[in-house]
Amino acid sequence: MKALTICQPYSELILLGEKPIENREWVTTYRGQLMIHAGKSKAWMSAHAFRRFPELPYGAIVGVATLVACLELTAHSWPSEYEHLHQHPHANGRFCWILINVKRLSKPVPCRGAQSLWTVPLDVQPAVHEQLKLVAGP
Numbered sequence: 001m002k003a004l005t006i007c008q009p010y011s012e013l014i015l016l017g018e019k020p021i022e023n024r025e026w027v028t029t030y031r032g033q034l035m036i037h038a039g040k041s042k043a044w045m046s047a048h049a050f051r052r053f054p055e056l057p058y059g060a061i062v063g064v065a066t067l068v069a070c071l072e073l074t075a076h077s078w079p080s081e082y083e084h085l086h087q088h089p090h091a092n093g094r095f096c097w098i099l100i101n102v103k104r105l106s107k108p109v110p111c112r113g114a115q116s117l118w119t120v121p122l123d124v125q126p127a128v129h130e131q132l133k134l135v136a137g138p
Helices: 010-015 047-052 125-136
Strands: 002-006 021-024 032-038 060-072 095-110 117-119
Touching: 002 010, 010 032, 010 060, 010 095, 032 095, 060 125, 095 125
Parallel strands: 002 032
Antiparallel strands: 002 117, 021 095, 032 060, 060 095
């Protein structure tokens, strides 16, 4: 399964449903389920973010989402089903990756991240898949 490393607090905001868009400087044609990896860097954590989220996981897979679109921010219009996100406060990168069906793992799974889209190591996947079964229910 593919994964995307996202620095905190942005991976947390995605899991909370506050950030349905991930901003990137590059386009992707990939669509489908994507593991959300919270990166190790704290460079994006403001004083406000540290106060709001004093105990965030770093260097771990924290959830999954479905990537359904990759839209250029400067486009005059977006497809109608995503147009409401065009002016979203988190729509600020060159390309806006639209994420739906976000699910948080109950326990972060430690894992080394990578740049770009990357494949989760085979020895890590079972721990994530087991939690996904629990999140999805019977």
